[in-house]
Amino acid sequence: MDITYEHLQGSGAGDVRAAIRSGRYSGQTAGLGAGCLQANVVIMPEAYALDFMRYCQRNPKPCPLTGVSDTGNPMMHTLGRDIDIRSDVPAYNIYRDGKLDGSADNILDLWSDDMVAFALGCSFTFEHAVQRAGVPLWHIRHNTTVPMFRSNIETVPAGRFSGKMVVSMRAIPAAHVDDVAAISRRYPLAHGGPVHIGDPAQIGITDTSCPDWGDAAPIGRDEVPMFWACGVTPQVAVEQAQLPLCITHKPGHMLIADVPEDAEVPVIAPQMSADA
Structure with missing residues (x-):
């Protein structure tokens, strides 16, 4: 079963x-x-x-x-x-x-x-700490996969491996943005602090309703999109390495x-x- x-x-x-x-x-x-x-x-x-x-x-x-x-x-x-x-x-x-x-x-x-x-x-590791701090995470409440996007941020090549950074997005209530950034920085083995906060277009994302991986998640009126480096990045590098x-x-x-x-x-x- x-x-x-x-x-x-x-x-x-x-x-x-x-x-x-x-x-x-x-x-x-x-x-x-x-x-x-x-x-x-x-x-x-x-x-x-x-x-x-x-x-x-x-x-x-x-x-x-x-x-x-x-x-x-x-x-x-x-x-x-x-x-x-x-x-x-x-x-x-x-x-x-x-x-x-x-x-x-x-x-x-x-x-x-x-x-x-x-x-x-x-x-996903630092999300437990975010929830303990009383900050809601939409994708966990709705049992969906966090949205992930190809960004315009280049990674540093090594041998056959190269490519753009993939980022994960979470919409965070504006009043908690600084708190969530500080919490995530305590987890360097879980990507650490965000790589970008705010306008998705600044890192090459034109439509947050159409993620490259995962499920779309809404951004509420009083919420700010926050972006973290994502472990799907190696999958892009693998595509490049062939x-x-x-x-x-x-x-x-x-x-x-x-x-x-x-x-x-x-x-x-x-x-x-x-x-x-």
């Missing part, structure tokens, strides 16, 4: 992952696993992994690296107990030669001994780790071969 989003609210990270691994839950994860770090996922052959690590190091706002697997080992030991990157994400996107080739609820048949998995911090195979999370469908959301996560480099 499937498990609903409402049923998982208030559940611990391990219980949410168990529902995902069993195939009983495949929905978005905003608001789930309160108190624990949520992470974007990028998986690729190790031949490209070192350049991708450089890309993350040069672009820490959209790509805050929180965990790296050993080559060929799907277990994310630094992020928690018994986290299997092949099955513990609700939905995966599969890219071939830079083009989206489909989605899956697990990648057991795609994983190979040369794969390296990366976990990147997600802004890797033969790359697997990511489906936007809004994150890995929930056992790591406390306010912890400083050690980054463990993968064991790559000398010719990687």
